[in-house]
Amino acid sequence: MVGMQIDSITLQNFRNHAKREIVFGRGMTLLVGANAVGKTNILEAIFLLATGRSFRAEVEVQMIQAGQGVAWVKGAVRPDGEEVKLEIVLTTGQASLPDGQVIGTRVAKKKYLVDGVGRRMVDFVGNLRVVYFGPQDLEIITDSPSVRRNWLDTVLVQIDRDYRRASLSYRKGLRQRNRLLEQIRDEGKPRSILFFWDRLLIENGEMLTAKRQELVDSINRGSWGFGKLRLEYDKSVISFPRLQKYEKEEVAAGVTLVGPHRDDFKMILADKPAADNFGSGRDLALYGSRGEQRTAVFSLKLAELEFVGLKTGQKPVLLLDDIFSELDHSHRRRLLKVIPKQQTIMTTSDIHLVEPEFRSKMEVIKL
Numbered sequence: 171m172v173g174m175q176i177d178s179i180t181l182q183n184f185r186n187h188a189k190r191e192i193v194f195g196r197g198m199t200l201l202v203g204a205n206a207v208g209k210t211n212i213l214e215a216i217f218l219l220a221t222g223r224s225f226r227a228e229v230e231v232q233m234i235q236a237g238q239g240v241a242w243v244k245g246a247v248r249p250d251g252e253e254v255k256l257e258i259v260l261t262t263g264q265a266s267l268p269d270g271q272v273i274g275t276r277v278a279k280k281k282y283l284v285d286g287v288g289r290r291m292v293d294f295v296g297n298l299r300v301v302y303f304g305p306q307d308l309e310i311i312t313d314s315p316s317v318r319r320n321w322l323d324t325v326l327v328q329i330d331r332d333y334r335r336a337s338l339s340y341r342k343g344l345r346q347r348n349r350l351l352e353q354i355r356d357e358g359k360p361r362s363i364l365f366f367w368d369r370l371l372i373e374n375g376e377m378l379t380a381k382r383q384e385l386v387d388s389i390n391r392g393s394w395g396f397g398k399l400r401l402e403y404d405k406s407v408i409s410f411p412r413l414q415k416y417e418k419e420e421v422a423a424g425v426t427l428v429g430p431h432r433d434d435f436k437m438i439l440a441d442k443p444a445a446d447n448f449g450s451g452r453d454l455a456l457y458g459s460r461g462e463q464r465t466a467v468f469s470l471k472l473a474e475l476e477f478v479g480l481k482t483g484q485k486p487v488l489l490l491d492d493i494f495s496e497l498d499h500s501h502r503r504r505l506l507k508v509i510p511k512q513q514t515i516m517t518t519s520d521i522h523l524v525e526p527e528f529r530s531k532m533e534v535i536k537l
Contacts, residue, residue, distance in 0.1 A: 184233060220295070
Protein backbone atom coordinates (compact mmCIF):
# COMPACT_ATOMS: atom_id res chain seq x y z
CA MET A 171 0.00 0.00 0.00
CA VAL A 172 1.43 3.36 -1.02
CA GLY A 173 1.50 6.26 1.40
CA MET A 174 0.60 9.93 1.18
CA GLN A 175 3.47 12.36 1.43
CA ILE A 176 3.99 15.93 2.59
CA ASP A 177 7.26 17.31 1.24
CA SER A 178 7.32 20.68 2.96
CA ILE A 179 5.29 23.22 4.88
CA THR A 180 5.61 27.00 5.05
CA LEU A 181 4.09 29.07 7.85
CA GLN A 182 3.65 32.82 8.03
CA ASN A 183 2.12 34.59 11.03
CA PHE A 184 0.83 31.22 12.21
CA ARG A 185 0.76 30.95 16.02
CA ASN A 186 4.31 31.78 17.19
CA HIS A 187 5.89 31.25 13.75
CA ALA A 188 6.39 34.58 11.99
CA LYS A 189 8.08 32.81 9.08
CA ARG A 190 9.20 29.19 8.94
CA GLU A 191 9.68 26.54 6.28
CA ILE A 192 10.34 22.87 7.05
CA VAL A 193 11.24 20.15 4.53
CA PHE A 194 10.26 16.62 5.55
CA GLY A 195 11.90 13.35 4.63
CA ARG A 196 9.95 10.54 3.03
CA GLY A 197 10.16 8.40 6.15
CA MET A 198 10.39 9.46 9.79
CA THR A 199 10.97 13.05 10.93
CA LEU A 200 11.53 14.00 14.57
CA LEU A 201 11.02 17.64 15.58
CA VAL A 202 12.97 18.33 18.77
CA GLY A 203 12.71 21.45 20.89
CA ALA A 204 11.91 22.90 24.28
CA ASN A 205 8.35 23.48 25.39
CA ALA A 206 6.64 26.52 23.83
CA VAL A 207 9.02 26.60 20.85
CA GLY A 208 6.14 25.76 18.49
CA LYS A 209 6.42 22.03 17.76
CA THR A 210 2.70 21.36 18.19
CA ASN A 211 1.90 24.40 16.06
CA ILE A 212 3.65 22.75 13.11
CA LEU A 213 1.57 19.60 13.49
CA GLU A 214 -1.54 21.75 13.85
CA ALA A 215 -0.73 23.44 10.53
CA ILE A 216 -0.35 20.08 8.78
CA PHE A 217 -3.64 18.91 10.32
CA LEU A 218 -5.27 22.13 9.07
CA LEU A 219 -4.16 21.38 5.50
CA ALA A 220 -5.67 17.89 5.78
CA THR A 221 -9.00 18.64 7.48
CA GLY A 222 -9.60 22.37 7.02
CA ARG A 223 -9.71 22.92 10.77
CA SER A 224 -7.58 22.90 13.90
CA PHE A 225 -7.46 20.11 16.47
CA ARG A 226 -7.37 22.65 19.32
CA ALA A 227 -8.44 26.19 18.27
CA GLU A 228 -12.07 27.00 19.07
CA VAL A 229 -12.05 29.83 16.52
CA GLU A 230 -9.73 30.30 13.55
CA VAL A 231 -8.48 33.70 14.64
CA GLN A 232 -6.60 32.00 17.51
CA MET A 233 -4.18 30.55 14.94
CA ILE A 234 -3.19 34.01 13.65
CA GLN A 235 -0.13 35.48 15.33
CA ALA A 236 -1.00 38.23 17.79
CA GLY A 237 -1.04 41.66 16.17
CA GLN A 238 -1.40 40.29 12.64
CA GLY A 239 -4.47 40.36 10.42
CA VAL A 240 -3.70 37.37 8.20
CA ALA A 241 -1.80 34.07 8.36
CA TRP A 242 -0.75 31.60 5.67
CA VAL A 243 -0.16 27.86 5.75
CA LYS A 244 1.27 26.33 2.57
CA GLY A 245 2.17 22.72 1.94
CA ALA A 246 3.63 20.70 -0.90
CA VAL A 247 1.96 17.27 -0.81
CA ARG A 248 1.83 14.15 -2.96
CA PRO A 249 -1.62 12.55 -2.74
CA ASP A 250 -0.92 10.20 -5.66
CA GLY A 251 2.72 10.74 -6.59
CA GLU A 252 2.27 14.12 -8.30
CA GLU A 253 3.08 17.19 -6.22
CA VAL A 254 0.13 19.42 -5.30
CA LYS A 255 0.42 22.83 -3.65
CA LEU A 256 -2.10 23.37 -0.85
CA GLU A 257 -2.68 26.72 0.83
CA ILE A 258 -4.99 28.04 3.53
CA VAL A 259 -5.27 31.75 4.23
CA LEU A 260 -6.63 32.74 7.64
CA THR A 261 -7.93 36.23 8.40
CA THR A 262 -9.66 38.04 11.23
CA GLY A 263 -12.55 38.72 8.86
CA GLN A 264 -11.27 42.18 7.93
CA ALA A 265 -8.69 43.12 5.32
CA SER A 266 -5.36 44.39 6.63
CA LEU A 267 -2.16 45.94 5.34
CA PRO A 268 1.18 44.07 5.41
CA ASP A 269 2.06 45.81 8.71
CA GLY A 270 -1.08 44.33 10.31
CA GLN A 271 -3.16 47.53 10.21
CA VAL A 272 -6.84 46.70 9.69
CA ILE A 273 -8.48 48.71 6.88
CA GLY A 274 -12.08 47.68 7.53
CA THR A 275 -13.10 45.78 4.41
CA ARG A 276 -14.78 42.49 5.29
CA VAL A 277 -13.18 39.35 3.86
CA ALA A 278 -13.60 35.60 4.28
CA LYS A 279 -12.03 34.26 7.47
CA LYS A 280 -10.67 31.22 5.66
CA LYS A 281 -9.66 30.71 2.04
CA TYR A 282 -8.62 27.41 0.42
CA LEU A 283 -6.35 27.13 -2.62
CA VAL A 284 -5.06 24.15 -4.62
CA ASP A 285 -2.18 24.95 -6.97
CA GLY A 286 -3.06 28.62 -6.55
CA VAL A 287 -6.73 28.21 -7.50
CA GLY A 288 -9.48 28.88 -4.97
CA ARG A 289 -11.49 25.85 -3.90
CA ARG A 290 -14.46 25.11 -1.68
CA MET A 291 -13.66 23.30 1.55
CA VAL A 292 -15.51 20.20 0.33
CA ASP A 293 -13.10 19.99 -2.63
CA PHE A 294 -9.97 21.02 -0.73
CA VAL A 295 -10.10 18.41 2.03
CA GLY A 296 -8.88 14.98 0.96
CA ASN A 297 -5.74 16.11 -0.87
CA LEU A 298 -3.84 15.23 2.30
CA ARG A 299 -4.91 12.70 4.93
CA VAL A 300 -3.43 12.47 8.40
CA VAL A 301 -3.90 10.71 11.71
CA TYR A 302 -3.00 12.88 14.69
CA PHE A 303 -2.18 11.44 18.11
CA GLY A 304 -1.40 13.73 21.04
CA PRO A 305 -1.78 13.84 24.84
CA GLN A 306 -5.15 15.62 24.63
CA ASP A 307 -6.65 12.66 22.77
CA LEU A 308 -7.45 11.13 26.15
CA GLU A 309 -10.39 13.58 26.03
CA ILE A 310 -12.01 11.32 23.43
CA ILE A 311 -12.91 9.09 26.38
CA THR A 312 -13.19 11.53 29.25
CA ASP A 313 -14.70 14.69 27.74
CA SER A 314 -18.10 15.61 26.31
CA PRO A 315 -19.90 13.86 23.43
CA SER A 316 -18.92 16.72 21.09
CA VAL A 317 -15.28 15.61 21.34
CA ARG A 318 -16.21 12.10 20.24
CA ARG A 319 -18.36 13.43 17.40
CA ASN A 320 -15.43 15.59 16.29
CA TRP A 321 -13.24 12.50 16.17
CA LEU A 322 -15.78 10.67 14.00
CA ASP A 323 -15.96 13.67 11.69
CA THR A 324 -12.17 14.09 11.51
CA VAL A 325 -11.77 10.53 10.27
CA LEU A 326 -14.65 10.57 7.80
CA VAL A 327 -14.30 14.02 6.21
CA GLN A 328 -10.80 13.12 5.04
CA ILE A 329 -11.84 9.99 3.15
CA ASP A 330 -15.40 10.60 1.95
CA ARG A 331 -16.51 13.57 -0.16
CA ASP A 332 -20.18 12.64 0.27
CA TYR A 333 -19.71 12.78 4.03
CA ARG A 334 -18.09 16.22 3.76
CA ARG A 335 -20.97 17.51 1.67
CA ALA A 336 -23.63 16.03 3.95
CA SER A 337 -21.89 17.32 7.08
CA LEU A 338 -21.71 20.89 5.77
CA SER A 339 -25.31 20.81 4.59
CA TYR A 340 -26.52 19.33 7.86
CA ARG A 341 -24.77 21.96 9.99
CA LYS A 342 -26.13 24.83 7.90
CA GLY A 343 -29.63 23.34 7.97
CA LEU A 344 -29.45 22.77 11.72
CA ARG A 345 -28.59 26.41 12.39
CA GLN A 346 -31.51 27.58 10.25
CA ARG A 347 -33.97 25.11 11.77
CA ASN A 348 -33.01 26.20 15.29
CA ARG A 349 -33.62 29.85 14.34
CA LEU A 350 -37.05 28.92 13.01
CA LEU A 351 -37.89 27.01 16.19
CA GLU A 352 -37.20 30.19 18.14
CA GLN A 353 -39.49 32.14 15.79
CA ILE A 354 -42.26 29.57 16.28
CA ARG A 355 -41.87 29.91 20.04
CA ASP A 356 -41.38 33.67 20.26
CA GLU A 357 -43.38 34.98 17.30
CA GLY A 358 -46.07 32.35 16.89
CA LYS A 359 -45.09 31.37 13.36
CA PRO A 360 -46.58 28.09 12.00
CA ARG A 361 -44.70 24.81 12.17
CA SER A 362 -45.05 24.49 8.39
CA ILE A 363 -41.97 26.71 8.00
CA LEU A 364 -39.89 23.74 9.22
CA PHE A 365 -40.91 21.33 6.46
CA PHE A 366 -38.07 22.07 4.01
CA TRP A 367 -35.46 22.00 6.76
CA ASP A 368 -36.87 18.79 8.25
CA ARG A 369 -36.38 17.06 4.90
CA LEU A 370 -32.88 18.51 4.51
CA LEU A 371 -31.77 17.34 7.95
CA ILE A 372 -33.27 13.89 7.54
CA GLU A 373 -31.67 13.33 4.13
CA ASN A 374 -28.21 14.42 5.24
CA GLY A 375 -28.53 13.05 8.76
CA GLU A 376 -29.21 9.55 7.44
CA MET A 377 -25.99 9.76 5.43
CA LEU A 378 -23.95 10.85 8.47
CA THR A 379 -25.41 8.12 10.67
CA ALA A 380 -24.75 5.40 8.08
CA LYS A 381 -21.13 6.46 7.55
CA ARG A 382 -20.46 6.72 11.29
CA GLN A 383 -21.96 3.27 11.83
CA GLU A 384 -19.71 1.88 9.10
CA LEU A 385 -16.64 3.35 10.81
CA VAL A 386 -17.62 1.94 14.21
CA ASP A 387 -18.40 -1.50 12.76
CA SER A 388 -15.12 -1.60 10.85
CA ILE A 389 -13.13 -0.78 13.97
CA ASN A 390 -14.96 -3.39 16.05
CA ARG A 391 -14.24 -6.17 13.59
CA GLY A 392 -10.74 -5.01 12.62
CA SER A 393 -7.73 -7.28 12.63
CA TRP A 394 -5.33 -4.76 14.16
CA GLY A 395 -5.73 -5.94 17.74
CA PHE A 396 -8.51 -3.93 19.36
CA GLY A 397 -9.12 -7.14 21.31
CA LYS A 398 -11.38 -6.75 24.31
CA LEU A 399 -12.06 -3.11 23.53
CA ARG A 400 -15.06 -2.08 21.46
CA LEU A 401 -17.00 1.00 20.49
CA GLU A 402 -20.71 1.22 21.23
CA TYR A 403 -22.34 3.78 18.96
CA ASP A 404 -25.19 5.66 20.65
CA LYS A 405 -26.80 7.18 17.57
CA SER A 406 -29.59 9.73 17.60
CA VAL A 407 -31.65 8.77 14.56
CA ILE A 408 -33.44 11.61 12.80
CA SER A 409 -36.77 10.94 11.05
CA PHE A 410 -40.18 12.56 10.62
CA PRO A 411 -41.75 10.42 13.39
CA ARG A 412 -38.98 11.32 15.85
CA LEU A 413 -39.21 15.02 15.01
CA GLN A 414 -42.97 14.86 15.54
CA LYS A 415 -42.51 13.03 18.84
CA TYR A 416 -40.40 15.86 20.27
CA GLU A 417 -42.05 18.80 18.49
CA LYS A 418 -43.38 20.46 21.67
CA GLU A 419 -40.09 20.05 23.52
CA GLU A 420 -38.16 21.42 20.54
CA VAL A 421 -40.28 24.55 20.30
CA ALA A 422 -39.98 25.14 24.04
CA ALA A 423 -36.19 24.71 23.92
CA GLY A 424 -35.70 26.44 20.58
CA VAL A 425 -33.28 23.73 19.44
CA THR A 426 -33.41 20.48 17.47
CA LEU A 427 -33.36 17.59 19.95
CA VAL A 428 -32.72 14.59 17.67
CA GLY A 429 -30.18 13.88 14.95
CA PRO A 430 -26.48 13.06 14.52
CA HIS A 431 -25.48 16.31 16.23
CA ARG A 432 -26.59 14.44 19.40
CA ASP A 433 -24.60 11.25 18.66
CA ASP A 434 -22.16 9.72 21.12
CA PHE A 435 -20.19 6.51 21.56
CA LYS A 436 -18.67 4.62 24.45
CA MET A 437 -15.40 2.73 24.71
CA ILE A 438 -16.10 -0.56 26.43
CA LEU A 439 -13.55 -2.92 27.97
CA ALA A 440 -14.92 -6.48 28.13
CA ASP A 441 -13.63 -9.64 29.76
CA LYS A 442 -13.74 -11.42 26.42
CA PRO A 443 -13.09 -10.26 22.85
CA ALA A 444 -15.80 -7.90 21.59
CA ALA A 445 -17.21 -10.40 19.09
CA ASP A 446 -17.86 -12.92 21.87
CA ASN A 447 -19.07 -10.56 24.58
CA PHE A 448 -21.14 -7.80 23.02
CA GLY A 449 -23.43 -6.00 25.43
CA SER A 450 -21.28 -6.39 28.54
CA GLY A 451 -18.13 -4.84 29.88
CA ARG A 452 -16.97 -1.64 31.57
CA ASP A 453 -17.50 1.84 30.19
CA LEU A 454 -13.96 3.22 30.38
CA ALA A 455 -15.20 6.80 30.80
CA LEU A 456 -16.87 5.82 34.07
CA TYR A 457 -14.95 2.81 35.34
CA GLY A 458 -11.59 2.83 33.57
CA SER A 459 -8.29 3.65 35.22
CA ARG A 460 -6.08 6.33 33.71
CA GLY A 461 -3.82 3.62 32.34
CA GLU A 462 -6.73 1.72 30.75
CA GLN A 463 -8.03 4.92 29.17
CA ARG A 464 -4.61 5.77 27.77
CA THR A 465 -4.24 2.25 26.33
CA ALA A 466 -7.72 2.42 24.78
CA VAL A 467 -7.01 5.72 23.02
CA PHE A 468 -3.68 4.33 21.79
CA SER A 469 -5.52 1.35 20.29
CA LEU A 470 -8.18 3.62 18.80
CA LYS A 471 -5.54 5.65 16.98
CA LEU A 472 -3.95 2.52 15.54
CA ALA A 473 -7.43 1.49 14.37
CA GLU A 474 -7.96 4.89 12.77
CA LEU A 475 -4.64 4.56 10.96
CA GLU A 476 -5.62 1.20 9.52
CA PHE A 477 -9.19 2.23 8.67
CA VAL A 478 -8.09 5.24 6.62
CA GLY A 479 -5.51 3.16 4.78
CA LEU A 480 -7.96 0.37 3.97
CA LYS A 481 -10.71 2.75 2.78
CA THR A 482 -8.44 4.82 0.53
CA GLY A 483 -5.67 2.42 -0.50
CA GLN A 484 -3.14 4.96 0.80
CA LYS A 485 -1.49 5.18 4.17
CA PRO A 486 -2.13 8.57 5.80
CA VAL A 487 0.64 10.69 7.28
CA LEU A 488 1.01 9.93 11.00
CA LEU A 489 1.43 12.93 13.34
CA LEU A 490 2.66 12.14 16.86
CA ASP A 491 2.71 15.04 19.29
CA ASP A 492 5.02 14.50 22.27
CA ILE A 493 3.40 11.17 23.09
CA PHE A 494 6.58 9.30 24.03
CA SER A 495 6.42 10.85 27.49
CA GLU A 496 2.82 9.63 27.83
CA LEU A 497 3.44 5.96 26.97
CA ASP A 498 5.18 3.26 28.94
CA HIS A 499 8.05 1.27 27.45
CA SER A 500 5.90 -1.51 25.98
CA HIS A 501 3.57 0.90 24.23
CA ARG A 502 6.48 2.95 22.90
CA ARG A 503 8.00 -0.21 21.44
CA ARG A 504 4.68 -1.15 19.86
CA LEU A 505 4.24 2.30 18.37
CA LEU A 506 7.78 2.40 17.03
CA LYS A 507 7.00 -0.74 15.03
CA VAL A 508 4.10 1.09 13.38
CA ILE A 509 5.94 4.36 12.72
CA PRO A 510 8.10 3.19 9.76
CA LYS A 511 5.09 1.91 7.79
CA GLN A 512 4.11 5.42 6.56
CA GLN A 513 5.51 8.92 6.59
CA THR A 514 5.57 9.93 10.26
CA ILE A 515 6.24 13.35 11.78
CA MET A 516 6.86 13.38 15.52
CA THR A 517 7.66 15.93 18.20
CA THR A 518 9.49 15.58 21.49
CA SER A 519 11.10 17.84 24.04
CA ASP A 520 13.49 15.04 25.08
CA ILE A 521 15.17 13.09 22.30
CA HIS A 522 16.28 10.44 24.80
CA LEU A 523 12.67 9.21 25.10
CA VAL A 524 13.05 7.74 21.61
CA GLU A 525 14.97 4.45 21.58
CA PRO A 526 18.42 4.88 19.98
CA GLU A 527 17.84 2.10 17.42
CA PHE A 528 14.90 4.06 15.98
CA ARG A 529 16.43 7.51 16.51
CA SER A 530 19.26 6.62 14.14
CA LYS A 531 16.72 6.01 11.33
CA MET A 532 14.92 9.35 11.78
CA GLU A 533 15.61 12.72 10.29
CA VAL A 534 16.03 14.98 13.33
CA ILE A 535 15.14 18.66 13.06
CA LYS A 536 15.98 20.87 16.03
CA LEU A 537 13.71 23.88 16.52
